[in-house]
Amino acid sequence: MKPINVAIHGFGRIGRCFLRALIEQQCQQVNVVAISEPAPTDAVAHLLEFDSAHGRLGFPVQVDGSRIKVAQYEIQTVNEANESSIDWAALGADLLIDCSGQAATPERGERLIEQGVTRVLFSHPGSAELDRTVVVGFNDELLQADDRLISNASCSTNCIVPVLEMLDREFTVQFGVTNTIHSAMHDQPVIDAFHSSDLRKTRSALNSIIPVDTALEKGIDRMLPSLAGKFKCTALRVPTVNVSAIDLTVAVDKAVSIEQVTEQLEKLAKKFPSVVAISNKDIVSCDLNHDSHSVIVDANLTQVSGNLIKLHLWFDNEWAYATRMTDVARIIANFGTSTTRDYS
Secondary structure, three states: OOOEEEEEEOOOHHHHHHHHHHHHHOOOOEEEEEEEOOOOHHHHHHHHHOOOOOOOOOOOEEEEOOEEEEOOEEEEEEOOOOHHHOOOOOOOOOEEEEOOOOOOOHHHHHHHHHOOOOEEEEOOOOOOOOOEEOOOOOOHHHOOOOOOEEEOOOHHHHHHHHHHHHHHHHHOEEEEEEEEEEEOOOOOOOOOOOOOOOHHHHOOOOOOOEEEOOOHHHHHHHHOHHHOOOEEEEEEEEOOOOOEEEEEEEEEOOOOOHHHHHHHHHHHHHHOOOOEEEEOOOOOHHHHOOOOOOEEEEHHHOEEEOOEEEEEEEEOOOHHHHHHHHHHHHHHHHHOOOOOOOOO
C-alpha cells in the first residue's frame, strides 16, 4: 500500500508530538512531506529535536535550506503566517493535519481542501457540521472514505468517552460531574499579563491553580447523545508542564460494588489495550509522561458507594492525543486519496 502524504499545519505541542510519534513508531503508512509554521526552519528543527516534556528526539535532525531531514522523512518547511497562500497540492500533501488551533469549521475546512489536500484532520474539537468527530476506541470504526473534514475531538474527550460509554452500557448513568485537572497551556502567561477577557487566564501559570472554562460537556453530549444534559464539568489548570487528570463521579441507576466496576474496567482495557490502561501502583502525574494511552484508570483511587462511582482518570494530554491522531491518520491512509465510498 502506498503511504499517504501528510502536511502538518502548525508545529506547536501537538504538531511536534504527532511527528515524533510517527518517528518513534517507524510508521510506514504516513509520509510527512511538509510543515507549515511561521518560525524559521532552524527553529522548527531545534524544537523538534529538543523538548522540555518529552526529552531529546532519538534521531538526528538535519537542516538543508528550507528542508528538514529526520528518520525516514524529508520535509519541506513553509514559513508562512497566512494559511490561505499555501498551495498544499504543490507540496504533495494528500492529508492536512491541522494543528494551528484555528476554527475547525466546514467553511474553513473547505478552503483548505480547495488549496490542494483531499482531507483535513483537525487536532481540536470542531463544529457539529464536520463530516466526523473521531474518538479512537469508541467510534473510529465509523470513519469512512468519503469523510473529508474530521476532528480528533479533545484530549479530555478522548480520555473520558470510552469509560463513560462502558459505565452507561453496563450500569446506566443517571448523571455525573467531572473536574479536569489540566497542565498549563500556551494561552497562559508565565507572569501576570493581560491578554484575555478571562481575567483568571491573565494570571501567572506558575503561581496558581487556575479555574478555566471547559467544553467537555459539549464533547460528552456530542459523542454520547444518551448522556446529553446529564453532566456538569469544571476544569482547573495547575503549574505542571504535562499530564492531566479527570476526577469523574457518576450516579448509576442501582447500587453496584467496586468489584463489579473494576471487572468492567479491566474488560475495557483488555478490549482496547492501546487506548485504556489500568494502574494498580501509587503513581503521580509525572510517572505517566509520554504514556500513549488515552486514559489510565488509577485503580487505587476508585471509590464506590451505593449507586455512586468515583474514578480518577490520568492522561498525557500531549503524547496520548498525538498518538491517537497517528491512529486516525493510519485509518485514512487505508482509504488512499479516494473520497468516494465503495459500496460494491
